[in-house]
């Protein structure tokens with residue numbers, strides 16, 4: 001059987017179970033084999049250390065369309081499990097778009113896998129285009145910017161992507177002609193919620209902590225609330241200077257003008273300052289009035305300056321929108337005054353909206369549109385995995401819903417593959433019962449009474465609040481069985497509880513219109529541009545383009561993004577990469593079985609297993625069954641048939657295996673319900689027959705040996721073996737001394753048989769079993785018996801490693817073990833000594849009187865049995881030796 005670390009495709013396991021997957025993954029992980037296949041799904045185990053599998057060798061072998069084994073992936077030869085293999089399959093797919101779906105929990109390696117794939121595509125394309133194209137350059141340059149503006153330090157990952165992305169590349173032939181990046185669900189709430197452990201987006205730290213002279217003039221000074229953790233967190237950025245420079249370079253590579261580049265950081269600076277502005281509310285004539293806290297006047301002024309609102313008038317207008325709201329009633333402007341809490345909400349909404357717009361604008365700028373002619377698309381979707389936090393709000397609801405939807409797609413895909421396999425084997429397809437998550441999805445997505453529709457309805461009403469949403473959900477959904485079903489969702493280990501407070505406001509995602517209007521009049525061209533793109537995008541809503549409007553409810557935007565993704569997946573060939581984190585601590589060389597098992601379960605690998613188990617989980621090619629065929633053919637008389645398939649079929653027919661339990665494919669596979677029942681029988685047959693064959697062989701050998709010894713004892717002349725030279729003696733004692741089970745040349749039963757047939761009678765005819773005689777004991781046992789005895793103490797034992805005796809005695813330097821060789825006609829000689837003796841007793845007498853040639857010791861005291869029962873009992877009893 002192959003060691004499990006060598007199994008790079010788990011589909012080749014005869015029995016696929018969650019336990020088996022976990023075990024193989026662990027063994028492979030321990031051997032730095034970080035990629036494993038489960039059929040066409042690639043499983044990546046994040047090593048959290050450099051593993052040498054991305055060298056030029058792997059790239060050039062695995063990126064060739066015609067590659068075939070044996071390919072060496074790191075320390076594994078003949079494996080095709082690698083991210084490059086997935087990339088190559090997607091890149092070379094003809095006549096169809098392809099989409100690679102990368103999922104896994106935070107820190108499992110999605111972003112790195114996406115980067116590896118994009119680098120591979122660029123390399124594959126440029127090797128065919130000779131020169132790297134502008135598209136490729138922009139694609140690579142987009143990454144540092146995307147990470148700086150969209151990634152942050154979290155408890156789970158020091159470089160966590162706080163958005164999902166879909167990168168789409170256009171290929172004409174093998175040439176890269178276009179690229180587009182769509183981003184989804186940027187976690188904008190992070191902007192205003194940085195803590196000691198959870199950082200804000202990297203770019204703020206790069207800008208405020210880097211010594212790069214570019215930032216000198218734009219960054220605000222002093223402690224800033226958006227990055228109040230800068231001092232502690234900043235220290236953890238080991239590569240801050242390099243990253244900051246990389247981002248600035250990337251802006252140049254993407255052809256941002258100097259003005260645009262500066263504009264980006266002016267805006268960031270303005271946001272940092274705005275967040276620090278304080279307000280205060282006072283009651284005047286029974287009315288609450290909110291104004292700027294005098295301490296914040298300078299900060300506010302500076303923030304306005306950075307945002308291009310120059311002059312007193314602009315500042316006053318901005319302040320007014322932050323502290324009052326304007327409603328038009330019958331062509332008349334009616335103003336209502338805010339409390340400072342409301343002002344803070346408006347300001348925060350404004351900060352979030354501008355940052356999101358800036359992020360979208362930068363990402364869109366990287367894009368290189370396709371040249372108009374039909375291009376083949378490769379998409380890579382990097383999306384966060386299922387989340388179940390202590391508090392789950394609107395963001396988790398969207399993330400989990402996206403995962404549920406993709407999970408359903410995945411399950412259908414796996415079933416389709418199963419169906420295809422049954423078809424290719426000419427087997428009729430039996431509906432596989434599986435628990436799908438459609439009911440859960442309906443609970444959220446159904447119109448008009450799904451959770452999202454009700455949320456949208458409440459958010460669009462001016463009177464809508466979290467409480468009214470709660471009442472609506474209770475009214476329409478709580479009595480329905482769906483809620484209970486969602487709790488039993490098979491894909492999830494635990495049901496997730498979502499909290500309603502804040503949902504309506506988050507879904508409205510309303511950028512304060514009046515404030516945005518004032519900001520749109522900024523002298524900073526870039527700010528005007530991004531705000532007008534924000535207004536403009538409202539018009540595009542619903543046409544499938546990226547909808548970034550703050551005016552559209554987030555749930556609507558989310559739903560349309562999800563529809564877009566699903567449409568993409570459906571019309572293309574999907575490839576799945578499941579990233580798994582081996583432990584919670586992001587540590588190398590540590591595999592937490594339970595933690596991995598949980599991920600296997602909810603990333604859908606277990607679902608694939610379940611689907612397979614619902615049909616015929618055990619797959620064996622007829623070729624693999626070939627090994628069993630000799631035994632089976634012998635039992636069932638089908639050995640005369642020629643092909644493996646014919647033999648296996650004949651055996652199955654004769655064994656009357658029921659059709660609902662075993663299916664025989666027409667191509668090369670046998671499918672079965674359960675391995676153990678049938679293989680168990682076969683293994684038993686094998687055992688009996690193999691045992692019988694070995695016994696027969698042994699008896700033949702035994703008869704020949706007895707004959708040989710008889711002839712040697714009776715007929716042949718004595719020709720004493722010449723004693724070996726002294727240096728040989730040492731070697732031979734060592735060889736005797738090292739005797740043991742591992743190096744044994746004979747089995748115990750063979751020794752017993754030898755003794756009974758050739759030695760037993762002879763010993764009895766001479767002096768019988770003397771005190772010093774021992775049965776089959778090991779060198780260690782002899783050492784123990786003699787270790788504490790005086791020099792010259794001795795015993796003779798039957799060797800446990802070769803047919804013969806060993807003389808063990810205590811010398812001045814410890815216990816020695818000399819092999820006693822048996823010569824023709826029942827004579828003996830202690831290896832290394834000249835004398836030949838007619839019995840074991842004579843050997844002892846001689847060495848008591850004369851000592852040894854190479855050891856200045858004479859035998860003195862015999863050492864006998866340690867127990868009442870002699871250790872040579874088995875040599876004397878009459879039971880058969882086998």
Ligand SMILES: Nc1ncnc2c1ncn2[C@@H]1O[C@H](COP(=O)(O)OP(=O)(O)OP(=O)(O)O)[C@@H](O)[C@H]1O
Pocket residue numbers: 046047048049050051104105106107108109110111112113156157159160161162384579
């Ligand atoms: N192929 C790899 N080899 C070695 N280490 C890796 C590899 N892929 C990822 N890592 C390590 O894991 C860390 C987390 O990876 P990555 O940022 O790709 O996770 P992620 O799944 O994208 O997380 P998030 O969802 O939080 O963005 C990396 O910073 C790196 O240290």
